Amino acid sequence: MENRPVEPEQVMAGLFEGLTRLQRMELLGRLEAAGAGLYRALAADEKNAKAREKLLAAAGNEEMNGGLMKLMSTPKDACEKCGKALSRSSDGVACSFQCTFCSDCGTALELACPNCGGVLESRKALETRP
Numbered sequence: 338m339e340n341r342p343v344e345p346e347q348v349m350a351g352l353f354e355g356l357t358r359l360q361r362m363e364l365l366g367r368l369e370a371a372g373a374g375l376y377r378a379l380a381a382d383e384k385n386a387k388a389r390e391k392l393l394a395a396a397g398n399e400e401m402n403g404g405l406m407k408l409m410s411t412p413k414d415a416c417e418k419c420g421k422a423l424s425r426s427s428d429g430v431a432c433s434f435q436c437t438f439c440s441d442c443g444t445a446l447e448l449a450c451p452n453c454g455g456v457l458e459s460r461k462a463l464e465t466r467p
Contacts, residue, residue, distance in 0.1 A: 358466040359410050366406025373399035412460065413437035418446070423460075430457035 349368075353361050376396035383389040412425050416439040423429045423439060430443035432455035438446060448457040 357464060359464050362406050363410040366403045366410060369399045369403030369406060373397075373403065409434055411435055412464070416442050417452075418442040425460075425464075429460050431460050431463055432457055 352364060356364065373396045376392050376399060380389045380392035380396065383392055412431070413423070413435055414425070415422050415437070416429065417436060418438055419442050421439045421442075423437065429437055429439050430448065431437045432450035432453055434450070434453055434455065436450045436452045436455075436457075437460070438457060443457045446457065449455075450457055
């Protein structure tokens with residue numbers, strides 16, 4: 338049997354195997370933030386001003402993407418409408434951006450997020466979705 342080198346993309350994809358959607362988003366956000374640091378380190382050593390500018394812009398994009406993934410993977414602890422405290426495992430509802438509402442407010446909103454228009458789903462379902 339021949340030992341073939343594993344491609345970096347295969348290693349990266351392996352990090353996500355077996356994780357829920359929420360866990361994958363959280364990990365991706367962390368990787369994006371780390372990527373921003375790598376771009377900034379490359380930019381610090383770059384002598385070509387145009388290339389340095391492009392590397393810093395790429396770092397900014399990575400930070401923005403990481404911020405989005407953090408937003409989309411961080412459950413909130415209270416209803417955004419009535420302020421009712423919610424435990425992480427509560428049966429409140431949330432949209433893809435983690436806009437969070439208790440079940441009563443979610444029902445009153447007809448399961449439509451007033452912030453983004455997305456569908457409000459059970460938080461338990463969002464946390465366990467593959």
